[in-house]
Amino acid sequence: MKIEKKIKLLIWTAIFLTCLILDLISKHFIIGIDSEFIPGFISFIYQENFGAAWSIFSGSTGFLIFITVLAIALILIYTLFSKTTTTLFHVSLGLIVGGALGNLFDRIVFGYVRDFIHLDFMDFPVFNLADSFLTVGVVCLIIHYIIEAIKEAKSKKKES
Numbered sequence: 001m002k003i004e005k006k007i008k009l010l011i012w013t014a015i016f017l018t019c020l021i022l023d024l025i026s027k028h029f030i031i032g033i034d035s036e037f038i039p040g041f042i043s044f045i046y047q048e049n050f051g052a053a054w055s056i057f058s059g060s061t062g063f064l065i066f067i068t069v070l071a072i073a074l075i076l077i078y079t080l081f082s083k084t085t086t087t088l089f090h091v092s093l094g095l096i097v098g099g100a101l102g103n104l105f106d107r108i109v110f111g112y113v114r115d116f117i118h119l120d121f122m123d124f125p126v127f128n129l130a131d132s133f134l135t136v137g138v139v140c141l142i143i144h145y146i147i148e149a150i151k152e153a154k155s156k157k158k159e160s
Contacts (some may be wrong), residue, residue, distance in 0.1 A: 004085050012079060012090040012097075019098025023130040024105060030116040040120055047126045048112040054125050068104045072097055088144045095137030102130030111117050 027156030036043045079093050106113040115126040 002085075008085050008087065008090040009079070011087065012025050013095040015091055015094030016098035016101065019095060019130070019133045020101045020105075021092070023099070023102030023128065023133065026129050027102075027106070028116040031114065033116075036120075042115050043118045043120050044127055045118045048110075049115050049116045049126075050112045053127075053131070061111050065104065068100050068107070072100055072104070084148075086144060086146075086148075088140055088147070092137045092140035092144055095133045095140065097137075099130040099133030099135075099137060102128070102133070 030044055030057070031046055034045050049055060050061065052064055057064055075093055075097055082089070103113045109130070113126045113128065113130075115131070117128060117132075118124075118126045
């Protein structure tokens with residue numbers, strides 16, 4: 001394995017471990033705390049989510065655990081065998097895996113996901129740091145693939 005690929009995998013690992021640790025620490029300290037964090041903007045409201053985003057698949061903990069483990073395994077395999085070495089690619093997958101592991105931990109240990117971040121300025125479900133990491137990771141991955149598609153289009157244009 002090339003040294004550049006090893007460095008990117010270390011970045012990936014550091015990011016997912018950091019995300020996992022931050023998520024678990026935040027969930028540990030937020031239990032039982034309901035308060036405004038930034039008045040009119042963000043409040044902490046502890047909730048137990050027995051489903052996925054917006055409580056879809058509520059009560060399907062076993063299914064959600066299976067899907068999460070499968071997704072993490074596929075991402076790990078994809079990361080190890082992908083020829084892509086961009087930092088954005090590895091950062092995005094690190095964020096996705098870190099967020100997925102944070103919520104997976106909750107589902108396995110508690111049977112639900114601990115959510116606590118409420119956006120006061122809009123009607124949006126309560127979420128947690130893991131959800132934020134997942135969302136940012138997916139957005140970064142989309143940006144990565146858009147950049148790669150643009151590069152490929154420019155390369156093909158130069159060849160013709």
